[in-house]
Amino acid sequence: MIYLKIDGKEIHAEPGMTILQAADANGIYIPRLCYHKALSPIGSCRLCVVEVKPGPPRPVPSCTTPVADNMEVTTRSERLDRYRREVLQLLLINHPLDCPICDKGGECELQNMVRELKISEQPYQAVKLVPKYDNLSPLIERYPDRCVNCERCVRVCRDWVGAAALYFDNRGYRTTVTAGGPVMDCEFCGSCIAVCPVGAIVDKTFKYSARAWELEKEPAVCPYCGGGCHLFLNTKHGKLKRVTSSFDEPVNGGIICSRGRFSLNILEHPERLTRPMLRKDGSLQPVSWEEAFDFVAGRLREIREKHGPEAIGGVGSPRATNESNYVFQKFMRLVVESPNVDATPSLDHQKILRAFVEVMGRPRxxxxxxxxxxxxxxxxxxxxxxxxxxxxxxxxxxxxxxxxxxxxxxxxxxxxxxxxxxxxxxxxxxxxxxxxxxxxxxxxxxxxxxxxxxxxxxxxxxxxxxxxxxxxxxxxxxxxxxxxxxxxxxxxxxxxxxxxxxxxxxxxxxxxxxxxxxxxxxxxxxxxxxxxxxxxxxxxxxxxxxxxxxxxxxxxxxVSEKANHQGCSDMGVSPYWLPGYRPFDKADAVAEVWGKRPPAGPGLTLMEMIGAAAGESGRSLRALLVMGTNLLATLPNRRRTQKALENLDLLVCQEVFLNETAAMADCVFPALTSVETGGTVTNTEFRVQRQLGRAFVEGPRADWEILQEIGARLGTPMAYGGPEEILEEIQRLFPHYEQYPLKEMPREGFLWNQLHRAKYGSTTWKRKLDPTLEMAAPDLPPHVRPSEDRPFLLFLGKSLFQSGTLTRYGLGATELEAEGRFLFHPEDARELGLQEGDRVVVHAAAESLEGPVGIDKRMARGSVGASLHFADLPVQLLTEDGNLCPVRIEVKRAEG
Structure with a gap:
């Protein structure tokens, strides 16, 4: 431990800390512009200079000077203030006086320092530089005359995001930050906006909509990929104005991607469902909640009595909270008495989890x-x-x-x-x-x-x-x-x-x-x-x-594409296990908590349910409950899925938007997003995090509440008072989740695979893999390969800007990637005579699909890339199972 004085205050610091870090840790503010706690210090702005004894006679930058024993530091003096005023006055030579209209007003670090140091005049003059404004880039605007050359945007883009889309051009007085052209070519994560101390880089979607001091910040966990990133919803009078992040967060370090920053307008999207709908006279019509609940309960009762409970299936959601998924699988097993419970993670992420469970054992x-x-x-x-x-x-x-x-x-x-x-x-x-x-x-x-x-x-x-x-x-x-x-x-x-x-x-x-x-x-x-x-x-x-x-x-x-892929599996939304990966032959604890033994499993998988509904197996599926999942846009072999849904006697959807699957339903319930639902989600590193939950539109309800109302009408009330009670029950069945009550859960959550709290006893307990485990040696089915008549392989990958079908409604996602494309390697495109924007017809075994061409040098030779996320390119028409499919390419020639 190192002991020193800063402004006469005796403090201690860890070895290796800089003076600035030690001051911040003890609540002592030192002015700075180029320094940012998430970035390596470079000491270029010279505003953080301090006087040090013993030390050199000149001021030294506190952001790069390490602390030393018995050091005495002065952060404010007339000499230092005069020095800082001169530095700021030099920066203001080209800085425009547009504070009244600059969106950084109220949180501009330059403005705050000018006010603090009482700078009221500008003694310096120089040749004015002609700025090159960027108002053409999507989502982001750049004002180079406001830039103070602190290099924060360059460093965060290079060192954190790894994009290196911004860099310095020229030297000396004419130094400027450039993107290499008038329009930015980047990932549009907006991290440069987050670290910019002035209004040189601004959020285009936030421009002129509010002032910083008018905003309230509500913490949330991003609802898109399985990263579990922390973000802040900035609201004014309850309306979402922008999304920001904090660099104090341990999960994502303050960095969020374009989806999280620019596509959460879905919370207030005008196309959100707000009233239940029932199919009447061939079309979906708004009805009351009571009528919708009574209809669904009545139809489920009829189908169960006529065809048995196993004629009913349920599809949970990797978009919903843990509590909603837990109630969903409990509803299916306890209320409906059907073992047919699954979700779309079984198409990819859960395949790996199931293999791990089989080979390495269940959590014990x-x-x-x-x-x-x-x-x-x-x-x-x-x-x-x-x-x-x-x-x-x-x-x-x-x-x-x-x-x-x-x-x-x-x-x-x-x-x-x-x-x-x-x-x-x-x-x-x-x-x-x-x-x-x-x-x-x-x-x-x-x-x-x-x-x-x-x-x-x-x-x-x-x-x-x-x-x-x-x-x-x-x-x-x-x-x-x-x-x-x-x-x-x-x-x-x-x-x-x-x-x-x-x-x-x-x-x-x-x-x-x-x-x-x-x-x-x-x-x-x-x-x-x-x-x-x-x-x-x-x-x-x-x-x-x-x-x-x-x-x-x-x-x-x-890797998990959706926010709660992991939690969906943890909660037992799987035909292979009960909550906590508990096997069906060890369901005594479940029966004790539920008061009733769940049906024996395994049940039908998601694809088996579709096959049964389509009439392709000896088992019959007459009803399907779908929570937050667009089956038509997600499952392979879309024709088969559509046939299955058409054959059902009852299709019930709980949805945020009226997507393709919900449009076929007999009843649609408007549901809250996971951001708006109190409870927890679990990211890909097994981190359980709390969603505070606040609805942004009137009408929708939490998924678990909808299920509970139907259950009560079917004679099996669950009667949860809130997500706290649901989590308590989850913890009784899955002790790894029993680390915090919901209201005491820290902002960073907890890793359920790391039992660390003192109440669990000694820290000397063993973490081990069961030494009796046998390695698996399953037969690998032949992988998909091209053929003579279909020489290309269609590969279904992911998008940088889109995330499932939810981002179809996202402002940023649609701005950055509005349509689907078939992607070709440049050499394949040249051999086929294709250019960007041309159209091709892709022929699979039984279906064909026409779409525009994109050129991507990252594609493998002999393969064609596409994404599932786009309504205008339903590529799941072409696939049978998995993410690969042999295809033939037909080039569409322009007429005339």
Whole structure:
């Protein structure tokens, strides 16, 4: 500990801290412009200078000067104030006097310092620079004459976002920040807006709509991807005006993406559903809540009595809160008495979770015997969750292997933490294996390219290398005894076969295997390219084998497209397990809490429900309850899904907007978004976070409230008084969630796979993988490959600006990416005679679809990229299962 004085106040500081950091930690303000706590200090503005004894006779920048024992620091004196006035007056030579109309008014750091230092005149003159304003870029405007060249925007774009879209041009007096052209070409995350101390970079959507002092800030968790980013909803008279972030947040460090910053206008969108609707005379018509509840309850009762409870299925939502998903699966199992519960995460993310559960075991807590009403102390915790890494693990990793993911598009927070790890030099080795180019390939130390759809054999190849070179030393590698069957199976697989299918040589696979094996703190990111394959579950089993082989040192990080993919699975919205991953044959605790034993499982999966409704199996599905999911825009084989929905006797949707699926429903309930629903959500690092919940429109209700009302009419009231009571019940069934009551939950939430609170007993309890676990060796189905008549592979990926069908209504998302396109590699486009904007017809086995062409050098040769997010390009018409489909390309020639 270091002891010093600042302005006569005795304080202590940690070694390595700067004077500015020590002052901030003790509530002593030192003026600054270029310094920002989220960025490395550069000491360029010279406004934070202080006088130091002992030290040089001249003032020194406090942002770069480290503290020392017995140091005496003066932050305010006539000399320092005079110095700062001169610096500010020089900055004001070209600064316009437009404070009354500048949107930074009230939170402008330059304005505040000018007022504080009582600058009322400008003694300096110089040749006026001619600014090049940017009012053409979407969502962002730039005013270079307001810029103070602090470099904050350049540094946050380079060091945090990893885009390097802004940089300095020219030198000396003519230095200016440029984007390389009159219009910005970037990710439009708006981080430059967040760090700009003046009004040089402003939010176009906020312009002239409110003043900073008029706004109230309400914390929320972003409802889009599974990153769980913290943000603030800035409201005026209850109306949303803009979205900002705080750099005090531990989850995303103050950085949010374009979706979170510019597409939350959906909360007040004029097309939001506000009244229940029933189908009458062939069309949906507004009705009262009572009529809608009575209709749905009556029809469910009729179908259950006539066809049995298993004729009813339920689809939960990765967009809804944990509490709503818990009540949903309880409603299906307890009220309807049907085991048919699933959700869209089963198409990708849950495939990997299911493999982990099967191979590495379910979450389990072993306690000592209790001596009273309190539970015993924790003795041991085991299960797959111990292998899942946090953002902190990613920042501390010395090696990161990314397998089947473009993390910048699919999970931006992963990219931000990787950028920080590289900046601080903790991350020595970034290895990317993908079937396409990714936005982080230039930051990687090694890039490997595999054939589309071959990720299963890539993982098998990694295991083959490790077994051949590392043997089965449980002391050196994993904490398992099983594995000999897998080793024998790997030995039977020839390297020629692995290389032929993956397109990667043994030497290339060895690079990846050695990177994981030799690292002290390795992390493995598993993306949607892998999880979304039709053989995603089998591939996930081999990923679990890899985790067992390398043991506790390897952490895995899963990509999830929607905000509560993880929580949806935790709550038991799955045909394979009950809440907390509890197996159906161990449902005693559930029966004790619910007062009734749930139906035996497993039930029908989502795709099996669609097949049963479409008449493709011996089982019949007559009714489907869908909570916050657009099935027609999400599931493969859209014709089949549409046929299934048309065949139903009853389709009920709980939705925010009237999407394609809701438009087919017999009853539609208007639902609140997760941001507006009190409760919790769980992000991809297993972090449980609280949503305070405040409705932005009148009419909609929380999903769990809607279900509870129907349940009461069916004779099984659940009678929850609020999300607090639901969470308490969740905690009784899933002790990993029992760390905080809802109202006491800290802003950063908690990681449920890290039981850390003192009430759990000794800190010496063991975290271990069950040593009796057997490695899995499932047969990998043949991966999808092109054929002679369909020589291209259609690949369904993710969008940088869109996130599911919800962002179709987002201002920023529609501004940045308004339509869907078929993406081609430039060489493929040249051979086909295609240019940007041309149109093609893509022919699959049974369907064809016409759409515009986009050129993307990141696409693999011989593949065509597309996204599910666009209503004008329903690419799920072409796919049968998984995210790959062989297709033929027909070029549409312009007439005349």
């Amino acid at each position: 807590v072993q306690r000592t015997e209790a001596g009273g009403p309190e539970p015993g102390r924790i003795r041991e915790v085991s299960g797959f969750q111990l292998a899942v890494g946090s953002y902190e693990d990613l920042r501390r990793a010395d090696t990161v292997v990314v397998l089947g993911a473009d993390v910048k598009k699919e999970m931006p927070p992963y990219a931000w933490h990787i950028n920080q790890a590289q900046k601080h030099r903790t991350l020595k080795n970034l290895v990317i294996v993908s079937s396409r180019g990714t936005r982080m390939r230039s930051a990687a130390q090694w890039n490997g390219y595999c054939r589309p759809g071959s990720y299963g054999l890539v993982v098998v190849g990694l295991l083959k290398v490790l077994f051949e070179e590392g043997g089965l030393s449980t002391h050196e590698y994993g904490e398992f005894l099983g594995g000999r069957n897998l080793e024998a199976g790997l030995a039977r697989l020839s390297w020629a076969e692995v290389e032929a299918h993956t397109g990667m040589s043994r030497d290339e696979l060895s690079v990846v295997a050695h990177a994981l094996k030799e690292a002290e703190r390795p992390s493995l990111i598993i993306g949607c390219d892998l999880a979304g394959l039709r053989e995603g579950y089998e591939t996930g089993c081999y990923v679990a084998d890899l985790l067992l082989f390398l043991g506790r040192k390897l952490k895995v990080h899963l």
